[in-house]
Amino acid sequence: MKLQPPKGTRDFYPDEMAWRRFLHDAWRRVSVRHGFEEVDGPIFETLDLYRVKSGDGIVSELFHFTDRGDRELAIRPEFTPTLARMVAAKANALPSPIKWFCTPNLCRAEKPQRGRLREFDQWNIDMLGVEGALADVEVIAVAVDLLAELGVGPELVQVRLSHREVVRQILIALSVAEDKIQDAFTLLDAKAKLPAEVFQEKAKALGLGEEQVARFEIMCGQTFRVGQVDYLRQAAGVDSDLSDLVAIDAMLTDFGLAEWCVYDLGIVRGLAYYTGTVFELHVTTGSERALGGGGRYDKLIELFGGPATPAVGFGMGDVVLTNLLQDQKLIPDEVAPRPDAYVFAMTDAGAAKLPGTVAALRRAGLHTRMSYKATRKMAKLMKDAEACRARFAVILDDGVTQGKAAVKDLAAGEQSEVELAKLSQYLR
Amino acid sequence: MKLQPPKGTRDFYPDEMAWRRFLHDAWRRVSVRHGFEEVDGPIFETLDLYRVKSGDGIVSELFHFTDRGDRELAIRPEFTPTLARMVAAKANALPSPIKWFCTPNLCRAEKPQRGRLREFDQWNIDMLGVEGALADVEVIAVAVDLLAELGVGPELVQVRLSHREVVRQILIALSVAEDKIQDAFTLLDAKAKLPAEVFQEKAKALGLGEEQVARFEIMCGQTFRVGQVDYLRQAAGVDSDLSDLVAIDAMLTDFGLAEWCVYDLGIVRGLAYYTGTVFELHVTTGSERALGGGGRYDKLIELFGGPATPAVGFGMGDVVLTNLLQDQKLIPDEVAPRPDAYVFAMTDAGAAKLPGTVAALRRAGLHTRMSYKATRKMAKLMKDAEACRARFAVILDDGVTQGKAAVKDLAAGEQSEVELAKLSQYLR
Numbered sequence: 001m002k003l004q005p006p007k008g009t010r011d012f013y014p015d016e017m018a019w020r021r022f023l024h025d026a027w028r029r030v031s032v033r034h035g036f037e038e039v040d041g042p043i044f045e046t047l048d049l050y051r052v053k054s055g056d057g058i059v060s061e062l063f064h065f066t067d068r069g070d071r072e073l074a075i076r077p078e079f080t081p082t083l084a085r086m087v088a089a090k091a092n093a094l095p096s097p098i099k100w101f102c103t104p105n106l107c108r109a110e111k112p113q114r115g116r117l118r119e120f121d122q123w124n125i126d127m128l129g130v131e132g133a134l135a136d137v138e139v140i141a142v143a144v145d146l147l148a149e150l151g152v153g154p155e156l157v158q159v160r161l162s163h164r165e166v167v168r169q170i171l172i173a174l175s176v177a178e179d180k181i182q183d184a185f186t187l188l189d190a191k192a193k194l195p196a197e198v199f200q201e202k203a204k205a206l207g208l209g210e211e212q213v214a215r216f217e218i219m220c221g222q223t224f225r226v227g228q229v230d231y232l233r234q235a236a237g238v239d240s241d242l243s244d245l246v247a248i249d250a251m252l253t254d255f256g257l258a259e260w261c262v263y264d265l266g267i268v269r270g271l272a273y274y275t276g277t278v279f280e281l282h283v284t285t286g287s288e289r290a291l292g293g294g295g296r297y298d299k300l301i302e303l304f305g306g307p308a309t310p311a312v313g314f315g316m317g318d319v320v321l322t323n324l325l326q327d328q329k330l331i332p333d334e335v336a337p338r339p340d341a342y343v344f345a346m347t348d349a350g351a352a353k354l355p356g357t358v359a360a361l362r363r364a365g366l367h368t369r370m371s372y373k374a375t376r377k378m379a380k381l382m383k384d385a386e387a388c389r390a391r392f393a394v395i396l397d398d399g400v401t402q403g404k405a406a407v408k409d410l411a412a413g414e415q416s417e418v419e420l421a422k423l424s425q426y427l428r
Numbered sequence: 429m430k431l432q433p434p435k436g437t438r439d440f441y442p443d444e445m446a447w448r449r450f451l452h453d454a455w456r457r458v459s460v461r462h463g464f465e466e467v468d469g470p471i472f473e474t475l476d477l478y479r480v481k482s483g484d485g486i487v488s489e490l491f492h493f494t495d496r497g498d499r500e501l502a503i504r505p506e507f508t509p510t511l512a513r514m515v516a517a518k519a520n521a522l523p524s525p526i527k528w529f530c531t532p533n534l535c536r537a538e539k540p541q542r543g544r545l546r547e548f549d550q551w552n553i554d555m556l557g558v559e560g561a562l563a564d565v566e567v568i569a570v571a572v573d574l575l576a577e578l579g580v581g582p583e584l585v586q587v588r589l590s591h592r593e594v595v596r597q598i599l600i601a602l603s604v605a606e607d608k609i610q611d612a613f614t615l616l617d618a619k620a621k622l623p624a625e626v627f628q629e630k631a632k633a634l635g636l637g638e639e640q641v642a643r644f645e646i647m648c649g650q651t652f653r654v655g656q657v658d659y660l661r662q663a664a665g666v667d668s669d670l671s672d673l674v675a676i677d678a679m680l681t682d683f684g685l686a687e688w689c690v691y692d693l694g695i696v697r698g699l700a701y702y703t704g705t706v707f708e709l710h711v712t713t714g715s716e717r718a719l720g721g722g723g724r725y726d727k728l729i730e731l732f733g734g735p736a737t738p739a740v741g742f743g744m745g746d747v748v749l750t751n752l753l754q755d756q757k758l759i760p761d762e763v764a765p766r767p768d769a770y771v772f773a774m775t776d777a778g779a780a781k782l783p784g785t786v787a788a789l790r791r792a793g794l795h796t797r798m799s800y801k802a803t804r805k806m807a808k809l810m811k812d813a814e815a816c817r818a819r820f821a822v823i824l825d826d827g828v829t830q831g832k833a834a835v836k837d838l839a840a841g842e843q844s845e846v847e848l849a850k851l852s853q854y855l856r
Contacts, residue, residue: 002474003517003733006501009470011514014528017466032765033790035797038445042437042547043471043503043533044491046430063472063501065493067537073434073491075471075503086439089431097800100442105471109495119470130800134783141787148791254783256791305431337460355562355682359569362461363576363684369463372525372558 008110008118018336020121023150023318024103027123030146031101034138036125039100041082047072049081052303053273063107075107078315079124080300087128088306096129115289115320125294126313128301133247135312136277136296137255143281143292143314144260150321151330157291159257160223160264161279163245164295167265170219174212188220189268220266226258232265244276273297277312288324292316334389337367340427342385343394344371346378350396357396357405357420364424386410392427436538436546446764448549451578451746452531455551458574459529462566464553467528469510475500477509480731481701491535503535506743507552508728515556516734524557543717543748553722554741556729561675563740564705564724565683571709571720571742572688578749579758585719587685588651588692589707591673592723595693598647602640616648617696648694654686660693672704701725705740716752720744762817765795768855770813771822772799774806778824785824785833785848792852814838820855 005011012020028038050058064074076082079102087098107119125142127135140159147157164185171184187202194202196217203213224232229242229249245263252261261279269278278295294314301309325331343358345351354370361368369388371381378395385393385408395406405423408415418426433439440448456466478486492502504510507530515526535547553570555563568587575585592613599612615630622630624645631641652660657670657677673691680689689707697706704724711719722742729737753759771786773779782798789796797816799809806823813821813836823834833851836843846854 002476003513005470005513006472006474006499007495007497009472011470011510011517012466012468013514013518013522014465014467017468020468021466033793033795035767035795037442037764038440038449039442040440040445040448042433042439043535044434044437044547046434048430060496063493063495065491067435067491068488069435071434082439085431085433086441089439090441094441102445107471119472134800137783141790145790251783255787256784336465339463355565355679356684359683362569362573365461367461367463372562 006118008112010117010119014336019322019331020318022332022335023322024121026146026149027101027103027316030142030149031123031125034099034142034145036099036101036127036142038102039083039086040102040104041076041079041086043105044073044075045082045085047074049085050074050077053081053084053300061108061110063109076104077106077108079104079106079122080126080297080313080315081304083124083126083313084300084304084306087301087309088304091301091306091309097135098126098128100124100126100128115323117319121318123292123316123318124313125315126311128309128311130312131298131310133244133251135310136248137251137257139294139312139314140252140261140279141255141257143294143316144257146316147281150325152325152328154260156284156328157260157281157324158284159261159279160267160282161248161261161277162263162265162267163248163277164268164274165276166242166245167268169241170265171216174208174216176206176208180206185268188266189270191220191266220264224263226252226261226263229263232263248277267293269293269295273300273303275299279314281316283324289320291320291324336389339369339388339390340366341368341392341394342370342388342390343368343396344381344385346376346381346395346397349398349400353396353400353420357394357423361394361424361427366424366427382408394423394427434546436540438545438547442764447750447759448746450760450763451750452549454574454577455529455531455744458570458577459551459553462527462570462573464527464529464555464570466530467511467514468530468532469504469507469514471533472501472503473510473513475502477513478502478505481509481512481728489536489538491537504532505534505536507532507534507550508554508725508741508743509732511552511554511741512728512732512734515729515737516732519729519734519737525563526554526556528552528554528556543751545747549746551720551744551746552741553743554739556737556739558740559726559738561672561679563738564676565679565685567722567740567742568680568689568707569683569685571722571744572685574744575709578753580753580756582688584712584756585688585709585752586712587689587707588695588710589676589689589705590691590693590695591676591705592696592702593704594670594673595647595696597669598693599644602636602644604634604636608634613696616694617698619648619694648692652691654680654689654691657691660691676705695721697721697723701728701731703727707742709744711752715755717748719748719752764817767797767816767818768794769796769820769822770798770816770818771796771824772809772813774804774809774823774825777826778828781824781828781848785822785851789822789852789855794852794855810836822851822855 047064062074062077066072102124106122125139127139168181176184184206191199200213203216226249229245252258267280274295275298276296280293281291292315296312298310345354358368358370393408403420404417405420407418475492490502490505494500530552534550553567555567596609604612612634619627628641631644657673680686695708702723703726706723708721709719720743724740726738773782786796786798821836831848832845833848835846
């Protein structure tokens with residue numbers, strides 16, 4: 001009997017689950033206060049749904065199967081195709097803008113390694129129906145607010161921003177042919193992993209001269225703060241239309257996000273469907289994979305059969321984020337719910353009243369635990385009460401025959417006699 | 429492009445998801461106050477894990493697949509095998525008792541019909557390490573408390589209780605051979621769906637005479653209230669050891685559950701691994717499938733390679749429960765989170781302050797929405813504020829140049845002028 005979970009998946013015992021719940025609650029709380037509504041879809045979809053967006057290449061990365069009706073199905077590797085399907089299906093019936101979030105578990109048939117598992121949770125934020133900088137920046141603001149909520153500051157994580165259309169224009173001005181633009185994006189995306197000579201060689205293969213390769217390198221190698229969009233124009237050395245970035249720049253300042261964000265035209269995002277703004281969340285020390293990323297995908301809903309719909313969104317997984325918070329000691333010690341009361345009996349009369357007392361407290365909505373041990377040693381039982389972090393110990397002894405219990409406030413150390421009939425009221 | 433979710437699965441748009449979240453929150457709240465800790469496991473397990481508990485027959489009911497390493501895997505159809513694996517893996521390191529809950533999504537390759545889908549959520553409650561009536565009744569108490577939490581009373585749903593060992597003894601006293609006991613359980617389980625003659629015929633095939641068949645029918649056809657265990661003995665017409673049921677009977681009364689429970693020795697539960705108490709939650713009108721069920725499974729942890737461990741638990745799905753609550757009009761009108769503020773601009777100066785004002789309120793933790801419309805018609809915007817159920821409308825007009833906004837309390841209808849710097853404080 002194999003007692004381990006399948007390769008690349010996790011068991012969540014109470015300690016790990018308490019953190020997972022804490023993180024999901026934070027994702028949800030932040031999403032809701034930014035006006036996003038929760039949605040979800042099936043754990044599996046038709047395999048074709050993933051082919052629409054990603055082509056046949058995606059299939060080897062999926063856990064896929066056929067049902068008895070010979071339908072080809074796959075466990076979801078991401079939520080975006082489901083979202084696009086859902087929006088396309090009810091496009092005319094949905095309010096505008098659509099502001100949706102979800103926190104699905106996703107599965108990918110990848111080789112497990114640090115920061116990457118075969119099953120993980122991913123927070124998704126999507127805003128559809130709003131063009132331009134406001135929606136882009138609202139979405140970035142939610143991601144930043146989540147980091148702040150978890151104690152992460154801009155000195156630790158930065159949003160690295162780029163814009164697909166701006167980069168495309170710069171590449172064209174550098175004399176990259178239209179039909180080589182996707183290759184140039186792919187090269188940009190790989191740059192961090194390539195030696196300089198290899199990068200330069202591949203850049204030349206795109207049709208760039210020596211000086212243009214140098215300008216390409218400068219463009220994607222330097223970063224600029226919010227407020228320095230004009231400097232970017234100089235560095236790129238071309239006269240591009242930066243109006244989208246100028247609007248985003250102003251909006252980032254309005255939203256109070258200037259210190260959290262940096263422009264980095266080397267950010268591409270691997271996925272081909274982004275059309276405008278793209279961004280990734282990176283640890284400033286560079287020690288981890290990206291915490292998450294997203295961008296504008298104005299063509300996707302059409303691809304899934306819906307009407308033309310401007311859209312922007314991002315995804316943030318739980319694995320890299322949790323690694324970062326662990327390393328930074330930002331995971332709170334006490335993420336599990338705290339009991340209101342720990343109830344135990346010291347006498348036979350008390351023991352007879354134990355189940356009824358516990359049941360009544362729970363019915364009154366109090367988080368109540370009890371001792372299942374036969375022991376009646378006060379010190380031992382009091383230690384158990386403290387170990388589970390209960391606020392109060394409720395001691396049932398012969399006082400129950402007069403309808404009374406002893407109640408000890410475990411923080412203050414004070415003990416009182418309380419009528420059983422008023423116990424839940426007292427503990428509140 | 430197929431825009432529907434796969435057969436037997438569901439899309440959760442914001443309205444459906446708000447209810448799903450409400451239900452999950454209720455499951456969690458009730459579990460926690462009864463002292464259960466949340467756990468979870470992988471969405472898929474090795475196919476062998478399900479074979480251990482249910483044999484090869486289970487495979488056709490699973491969505492199963494192989495990964496690139498040729499491992500046979502299956503999407504989880506239930507949580508119990510995962511739980512048994514997790515407990516067996518860390519048996520010596522876990523505290524006793526183990527009180528765990530979870531709310532996984534599960535998948536079964538079944539024909540979808542009312543109350544039964546291919547993907548659904550199931551609330552699981554399990555208590556391990558405690559023998560006897562206390563644990564059995566604690567687990568039943570959690571299920572009942574959830575019903576009460578959702579506005580369901582004992583007139584609508586009853587816990588139908590039986591005890592495998594008691595039924596086994598009665599069957600043996602009725603001269604059913606040991607090796608026919610499983611067949612007798614199967615017959616009992618099917619009884620409700622069989623015409624009386626067919627039942628009698630099949631009972632005779634188990635080796636029962638005419639009088640014994642009649643006693644068998646009486647035994648499993650009548651129900652008894654809590655406090656009437658002795659009456660059950662008479663009806664069964666045999667001198668069985670009912671001490672387990674007697675203890676449960678007393679404990680049900682202690683926990684205040686007498687009116688919620690009824691003994692029904694016709695309840696078997698299909699699954700072969702139950703060893704003692706078994707129960708199901710049934711709508712009293714009989715109009716739905718069981719809402720859930722469970723029982724004692726003292727041998728299961730051993731079967732998965734762990735130490736002998738007394739265990740009792742139950743599962744409750746979301747589908748039948750939601751159908752019932754819908755029919756009974758017990759689903760609250762407003763299950764979605766309610767915005768604190770809806771912010772809009774009436775002038776250009778106000779519009780310039782809109783993003784910053786919204787961002788500041790959200791950073792302060794307030795659920796804040798805004799208008800994305802170009803309109804500056806007050807009546808229209810106020811209608812939008814009311815439509816999203818916001819507590820306050822925040823109106824940004826030229827007053828913002830003096831650092832002020834107009835705030836309307838949408839319940840009271842009163843409007844005040846508030847300093848922007850104190851807005852979040854005012855709205856709290």
